[in-house]
Amino acid sequence: MAASPVLTSAHKIAVAGLGLIGGSLARRLAARGRFVIAWNHNDRPYEQARSQGIHCVDTLEELAKGKADVLVLATPLRAMPDVLQTLAPVLTRGTTLTDVGSVKGPVRRQVEQAGLADRYVGAHPMAGSEGSGYEDSDPALLEDALWALCVDEHTDYSRFLTVADMVTQGLGNRLIVLDDATHDRAAALISHMPHVVATALANMLTRSPDRRVASALAAGSWRDMTRVALTDPERTRAMVEENADQVADLLDVLVENLQGMASLLRVQKPETGERRRDFFLQADPFRRYKAALSDQEQISTTDLELDSQEGNWRKDLLDSALRGEQVSAFLTTSRARVLHPPVID
Amino acid sequence: MAASPVLTSAHKIAVAGLGLIGGSLARRLAARGRFVIAWNHNDRPYEQARSQGIHCVDTLEELAKGKADVLVLATPLRAMPDVLQTLAPVLTRGTTLTDVGSVKGPVRRQVEQAGLADRYVGAHPMAGSEGSGYEDSDPALLEDALWALCVDEHTDYSRFLTVADMVTQGLGNRLIVLDDATHDRAAALISHMPHVVATALANMLTRSPDRRVASALAAGSWRDMTRVALTDPERTRAMVEENADQVADLLDVLVENLQGMASLLRVQKPETGERRRDFFLQADPFRRYKAALSDQEQISTTDLELDSQEGNWRKDLLDSALRGEQVSAFLTTSRARVLHPPVID
Numbered sequence: 001m002a003a004s005p006v007l008t009s010a011h012k013i014a015v016a017g018l019g020l021i022g023g024s025l026a027r028r029l030a031a032r033g034r035f036v037i038a039w040n041h042n043d044r045p046y047e048q049a050r051s052q053g054i055h056c057v058d059t060l061e062e063l064a065k066g067k068a069d070v071l072v073l074a075t076p077l078r079a080m081p082d083v084l085q086t087l088a089p090v091l092t093r094g095t096t097l098t099d100v101g102s103v104k105g106p107v108r109r110q111v112e113q114a115g116l117a118d119r120y121v122g123a124h125p126m127a128g129s130e131g132s133g134y135e136d137s138d139p140a141l142l143e144d145a146l147w148a149l150c151v152d153e154h155t156d157y158s159r160f161l162t163v164a165d166m167v168t169q170g171l172g173n174r175l176i177v178l179d180d181a182t183h184d185r186a187a188a189l190i191s192h193m194p195h196v197v198a199t200a201l202a203n204m205l206t207r208s209p210d211r212r213v214a215s216a217l218a219a220g221s222w223r224d225m226t227r228v229a230l231t232d233p234e235r236t237r238a239m240v241e242e243n244a245d246q247v248a249d250l251l252d253v254l255v256e257n258l259q260g261m262a263s264l265l266r267v268q269k270p271e272t273g274e275r276r277r278d279f280f281l282q283a284d285p286f287r288r289y290k291a292a293l294s295d296q297e298q299i300s301t302t303d304l305e306l307d308s309q310e311g312n313w314r315k316d317l318l319d320s321a322l323r324g325e326q327v328s329a330f331l332t333t334s335r336a337r338v339l340h341p342p343v344i345d
Numbered sequence: 346m347a348a349s350p351v352l353t354s355a356h357k358i359a360v361a362g363l364g365l366i367g368g369s370l371a372r373r374l375a376a377r378g379r380f381v382i383a384w385n386h387n388d389r390p391y392e393q394a395r396s397q398g399i400h401c402v403d404t405l406e407e408l409a410k411g412k413a414d415v416l417v418l419a420t421p422l423r424a425m426p427d428v429l430q431t432l433a434p435v436l437t438r439g440t441t442l443t444d445v446g447s448v449k450g451p452v453r454r455q456v457e458q459a460g461l462a463d464r465y466v467g468a469h470p471m472a473g474s475e476g477s478g479y480e481d482s483d484p485a486l487l488e489d490a491l492w493a494l495c496v497d498e499h500t501d502y503s504r505f506l507t508v509a510d511m512v513t514q515g516l517g518n519r520l521i522v523l524d525d526a527t528h529d530r531a532a533a534l535i536s537h538m539p540h541v542v543a544t545a546l547a548n549m550l551t552r553s554p555d556r557r558v559a560s561a562l563a564a565g566s567w568r569d570m571t572r573v574a575l576t577d578p579e580r581t582r583a584m585v586e587e588n589a590d591q592v593a594d595l596l597d598v599l600v601e602n603l604q605g606m607a608s609l610l611r612v613q614k615p616e617t618g619e620r621r622r623d624f625f626l627q628a629d630p631f632r633r634y635k636a637a638l639s640d641q642e643q644i645s646t647t648d649l650e651l652d653s654q655e656g657n658w659r660k661d662l663l664d665s666a667l668r669g670e671q672v673s674a675f676l677t678t679s680r681a682r683v684l685h686p687p688v689i690d
Contacts, residue, residue, distance in 0.1 A: 126563070190563040191567065196606055201542070204595070204598060206628055206630045213666060215535075216666075217531050217532060221573040233622075245610070248611050255603050258545055258603075262593040284578070286560075290575055322557060
């Protein structure tokens with residue numbers, strides 16, 4: 001039987017990688033009073049980071065030996081094997097490892113290969129911008145952010161609670177608990193696949209003989225639909241490739257839908273008119289959901305009882321996420337405060 | 346030989362239809378000191394409109410006989426045949442007819458059928474929102490808007506200049522001059538087709554078994570890419586159907602691009618990695634263009650000499666638009682002030 005879980009705080013947080021997300025995270029944690037140490041693969045951001053209350057160290061080994069409660073991997077996925085190989089022999093035993101990557105299955109596999117699975121809790125903050133690097137980082141990027149914390153049957157509950165403390169108390173954010181596969185499917189749908197679509201739209205403008213006139217006429221709808229195409233194309237490519245199968249499957253579904261609409265637009269019959277209407281009405285649950293989100297006066301809050309033993313906490317939290325609840329705090333190891341925002345149905 | 350053109354002002358402006366665009370237009374013109382009369386198919390917005398300085402009339406005939414310099418059709422395309430039939434016998438001879446529809450070829454054909462072609466200048470303000478109706482109208486919707494004014498070989502230059510005065514002096518907006526076909530192709534690319542894509546994305550979320558988790562995780566990229574899917578689905582359907590052929594052709598091109606990417610994501614070979622990189626890099630001219638737009642300190646302004654006789658003004662202005670220039674004012678009938686924003690190349 002495992003030791004009883006404890007509700008620990010993430011007082012000291014180590015951040016590996018001071019890019020857009022790592023930088024925003026480190027700055028927000030420091031601004032909210034946590035002790036933050038950080039390392040970056042070059043020292044360019046150090047002067048600015050130090051002036052913002054972040055303790056920068058010269059080597060990854062130093063970061064790993066720093067006895068932090070949590071070490072956040074905020075490095076690109078392609079750098080993970082090297083970073084994990086460096087960390088594995090020196091990481092303080094009590095330090096919990098987490099990350100901020102936009103896919104979770106591949107990160108866990110690399111962590112397992114490095115022999116660090118028992119210390120790992122996956123994490124993904126749903127926040128970002130088309131900027132990059134520490135110079136574009138901003139503590140406000142994580143304002144009101146929701147995190148996905150990803151667990152499997154080996155996840156240690158005390159370590160989970162430490163990462164949850166960083167998210168809720170450290171950052172003032174909310175979280176939901178998912179398994180890697182559900183996260184990676186959902187992230188493909190609401191982020192990775194749309195990034196491909198935005199880029200495809202921008203490519204069509206770039207290649208169009210009408211591009212000067214069309215870009216002049218472009219207003220709100222075009223600006224919004226192509227904003228994420230402005231992201232560093234190498235970063236977008238890496239993100240999409242890391243979730244390649246899911247993105248490809250979703251592109252197939254989208255293609256089928258768009259082909260269907262193209263066909264319907266070429267036929268002038270009453271029944272095709274009806275089917276075009278159906279296409280545009282099909283998004284009504286999404287419209288109602290968005291209206292509910294913007295109309296709500298306040299979100300109700302309740303306490304969720306958790307079975308803290310033997311991994312049952314995991315099922316309790318996974319089920320809570322599927323009901324559409326979001327965790328804002330852990331009050332004890334067996335009680336979480338949860339918000340009930342509107343859900344799409 | 347036609348009469349010499351004159352630089353007339355649009356002092357009195359009649360607006361048929363007080364919806365989102367007609368309402369925003371009428372309110373902005375009234376707020377900027379023009380005399381605005383308006384009619385709507387029901388009188389629901391009249392009380393509010395009157396309090397905002399708009400003179401509301403009970404019938405379309407009354408509006409048509411009101412000796413306005415310009416009458417703006419801000420009614421849905423499906424209402425055009427009836428509206429034009431009512432207007433045709435009673436419209437004051439000196440009143441110039443224009444509209445604000447998002448497709449221009451179909452409107453011109455209906456105006457021609459009503460025998461009003463000689464008084465017509467097409468127009469499309471590049472502005473909008475996912476709202477609808479007078480209650481969502483807002484003079485600020487047209488802040489800094491660019492208009493496409495659409496002309497053909499029959500367009501009267503004096504009438505064109507009257508509509509241009511409404512746009513530039515009346516509204517404080519800018520304009521470019523296009524033929525209908527170029528406008529309708531460009532509008533399909535930057536607005537109508539993307540509306541279909543946004544709706545298709547929202548439909549995928551609505552149908553997904555992961556929709557609760559996915560909608561919770563949805564952040565900036567998803568919010569921006571689906572915003573226009575929140576538009577009244579009947580209005581979007583009408584807009585897309587009015588430009589059906591162009592939209593269908595563009596959907597074909599997009600489908601081909603997305604299929605290409607889906608295939609590339611399923612193959613792990615060095616050369617497919619290169620081709621994925623090429624896909625994301627292809628949008629670089631768009632990224633440079635957007636960076637130039639946001640970096641510029643100020644846009645340079647020059648005067649454009651126009652040959653005001655025999656329709657040559659038309660070619661001069663069409664060429665100016667193709668160079669990427671935008672007209673901010675007509676100083677005389679043979680001189681326009683033009684802005685030189687960055688262009689995409």
